[in-house]
Amino acid sequence: MTPRSEIDETTARRGTSAVLRAMCICFVLAATGCAGTLASKAFATEAEASQPAGSTASEVSASKQGTVVLISLDGTRPADVTKERLPSLVALAKRGARAEGLIPVNPTNTFPNHVSLATGVRPEIHRLVNNAFIDPARGRFNRDAPHTWIESEPIWSIAERGGVKTAAYYWVGSEGPWQGGPGPSETRKFSSRTPEKTKVNRILDWLTRADPAQRPRLIMAWFHGADHASHLSGPDSVAVTRSLASQDREIARLVREMQAHELFETTTLIFVSDHGMVEAPRRINLAKELRSAGLRSSVLGIGGFASVVFDKGKKTPATLARAVAKARGLGLEAWLREEAPVDWHVDDPRFGDVVVRAPIGVAIISRTTFLDGFHGYAAREPAMAGLLVARGRGVIAGTQLGWVSGLAIAPTVLDLLGLPIPTQMKEEPIPGLLSGLERAAVAGGAAQ
């Protein structure tokens, strides 16, 4: 297989020897140090409440201070949680909870969705609006320091300020302090070459540290998931099955070790993903089409969503109208950003001058896009849904969660950690991931 290069607007050149090292299509991170600007307070010892009688079917605990491990499998669909592809997650769901789908946010791309999972707010609020964008004042988004572009507080910052030590092994924006607070106490500089084995080793080390003051109670990690193989070969390809198999072995080892250390009583292990993936038989090179119409602009984004940003001095009411008409004429949905439907949630100039969405089955591409799998489509499309599987403290075995908003993950994690939920998070915590705690509290109360 030819090594591929993949970066934001996505360039995977089939059949050439041009090699930028393969990395997740939309995921390039660099760490800038780990210590937050606000010192983390002393780590409180975990309560060691014994498991209440009659609760063996679920790993419930009356402990008020739980630990949460949140792992993202990039670009992995709920449909990938099968015995063939991810048997360890199927087993995990049996002893815990599983959602039919995790509804992502628009645009359904890696960077904005990971930051929404971590902040509980939409991209137009946290402002890391897409994998590639241009800020009218600051210029082009720089992936070397994504944390500096976030403007809503991530859960690691809330936790650190609340005295909870946190650690991240790759999560968009976790490389250092964001604008208003600390990054995780421990973090890692991103490399797409880091295997999941290394990450699992580190997570187990974090979880089993003898000194509670050194043990993070919130751990977040990014795994390759299906994304890379799925982009290159399509979501139903053998390449995806193969790619997930090696990651599944590491997930199985993580679960096995957590079980051996009896960690599920105090720890909630949550797997999520940022978006789905779909094939697109029809391709449209939007940049080329606009150029041939005499419009001078940049097109940022591929797949289901793109922003058009006019070159300096080229933006007029007439050129804007022509760009919208041109895109619509190609079968795409297009709006002046300010006039876009409210549910597009593009109320931020970082989304550009014109916003364009493709229907499922059609992909916006660039000159160098040679892919078989795409995302970025409307978040309401079932094909764009992410996965959610969880087990451990708070989760009753066999729970079916139905459809869940990705914006509910952040408040749920805070609730599990016993931290207050800030007002900007509008979604309620997911009851199905907390019901075990209520049952434990009731059982504990009855026993007294």
Ligand SMILES: [Zn+2]
């Ligand atoms: Zn992704």
